[in-house]
Amino acid sequence: MDVVFKNGSIVTGEGIFEGMDLGIENGKIAALGKNLAGQKIIDAQGKYLMPGGIDVHTHLDTSFGEMHTADDFTSGQLGAIAGGTTSHLNFCFPAPGQSLMESLAYWKNKVFQEALIDYGFHMVIRDANHLKELSGLIEKGVSSIKCFLAYKDKLQIDEELFYKTVEKARDLGILTMVHAENGTLIDYRVRQALGRKELLPIFHARTRPPEFEAQSIHFAASVASVLRAPLYIVHLSSKKGLEEILRAKNAGIPLWTETCPQYLFFTEEDLQRKGQSPGLEDFEGAKWICSPPLRKEEDREALWDGLISGTIDVVSTDHCSFYFQGQKTRGLGDFSKIPNGVPGIEERLSLLFYYGCIKRKLPLERFVTLNCEFPARLFGLEGRKGKLAVGYDADILLWNPQLKKTFSVHSHHIRLDYNLYEGFYVEGGPEMVMLRGQILYDQGRFLVQPGSGQFLFRHPLDLL
Ligand SMILES: [Zn+2]
Known part of the structure; x- marks a missing residue:
């Protein structure tokens, strides 16, 4: 073996296997067992060996109107590595009128030489012309698309196009992802609120009630049911x-869902936080603006229960970072102009480990299923990613449960002037991060070179 991790606790979705060695050859996992010999030995005693994290929902280097995300691929991927994520799937937004293939080529070219970790793309469907192009996606290694039922007059598509897209995607083995909120009614409520001079960040949440999410999920699930087509909320x-998800799953509809750390750790009360900067005292909450918005305590609790019970299948981040100064502040005096998005790519795994596995008895096996194994299966990476098994890529975290850390803007690796989790204490994190057998990160030191990440050519959905 080229490298052998000795005597660690190997975690998979099925169990925790203590006192095990893991051997690597040519960048792949070659053996799991006892007494393996190798040229390089890494002591894993007292530590977990887990698959590298997969974050299937990121927005790096992306423009939304005039706003461009703070993180590009380099800074976002550095954060990912420090937090133990070795693969991510980013959204490709075609410009208005641009074809899917042109957009994909543009995005691939953008990342090509600078990637630090493995990456793939979901294509966003914006108009009916994109339907004709779906059949070409699989041969390009793209097996998922996204439809927006929110963001009226921007990204929102109508019900007919949504239906046709889901149907076509089903026939091709492409998974359709949905942003499920009623964008038409949200748009009306936002205009109403502005008319009443309700301008502060909290009105972002008040204009997007949870009923509009539930109703939109119900609609999407109805389409999936009629078409017997797979869907991902x-x-x-x-x-x-969550109740709509459970209802759909119980009815046998092929539907899966993810949640993100921000919904597990914050509520709409955070939109009313007070700030220190002069003139921005009532605007601190803008840092927590994302869509759907943060909800209430009972929602937060329900989502944690959903992770443990299995109603929720995946944890991703929706990492979409905008500077507080200069970007979020564009919405001072008009909440509807605050760019929507929060960071999380760096903190996801440690947050879930400490506040989930340690504090809430989320089984460690579920942790691996939610963050690695199931996302790999859903998004066409089974057999290569998301699992510590022979033949899989050696994407490995040497996870130290004793590692202690407090998140802060002063120590994070993403490029942002605030940290959403400022002051959050965690125990447990990656001591070493390996991608296809190459060490990217070792006890706080980055050993990574631009170009070490590869495009993930993904296979069609085969979970049905
Ligand atoms: Zn998103």
Whole structure:
């Protein structure tokens, strides 16, 4: 073996296997067992060996209107590595009128030489012309698309196009992801609120009630039911939404969902936080603005229960970072102009480990299923990613449960002037991060070179 991790606790979705060696050859996992010999030995005694994290929902280097995300691929991927994520799937937004293939080529070219970790893309469907192009996606290694039922007059598509897209995607083995909120009614409520001079960040949440998420999930699930087509609901935020997911799953509809750390750790009260900067005292909450919005305590609790019970299948981040100064502040005096998005790519795994596995008895096996194994299966990476098994890529975390850390803007690796989790204490994190057998990160030191990440050519959905 080229490298052998000695005497660690190997975690998979099925169990925790103590006192095990893991051997690597040519960047792949070659053996799991006892007494393995190798040229390089890494002591894993007292530590967990887990698959590298997979974050299937990121927005790096992306423009939304005039706003461009603070993180590009380099800074976002550095954060990912420090937090133990070795693969991510980013959204490709075609410009208005641009074809899917042109957009994909543009995005691949953008990342090509600078990637630090493995990456793939989901294509966003914006108009009916994109339907004709779906059949070409699989041969390009793209097996998922996204439809928006929110963001009226921007990204929102109508019900007919949504239906046709889900149907076509089903026939091709492409998974359709959905941003499920009623964008038409949200748009009306936002205009109403502005008319009443309700301008502060909290009105972002008040204009997007959870009923509008639940109703949109119900609609999407109805389409999936009629068409017997697979569907993935992104960033689930509410208890009412979760109930719709459960209802659909119980009815045998092939539907899966994810939630994100922000919905597990914050509520709409955070939108009313007070700040220190002069003139921005009532605007601190803008840092927590994302869509769907943060909800209430009962929603937060319901989502944690959903992770443990299995109603929620995946944890991703929806990492979409905008500077507080200069970007979020564009919405001072008009909440509807605050760019929507929060960070999380760096903190996801440690947050879930400490506040989930340690504090809430989320089984460690579920942790691996939610963050690594199931996302790999859903998004066409089974057999290569998300699992510590022979033949899989050697994407490995040497996870030290004793590692202690407090998140802060002063120590994070992403490029942002605030940290959403400022002051959050965690125990447990990656001491070493390996991608295809190459050490990217070792006890706080980055050993990574631009170009070490590869495009993830993904296979069609085969979970049905
Ligand atoms: Zn998103």
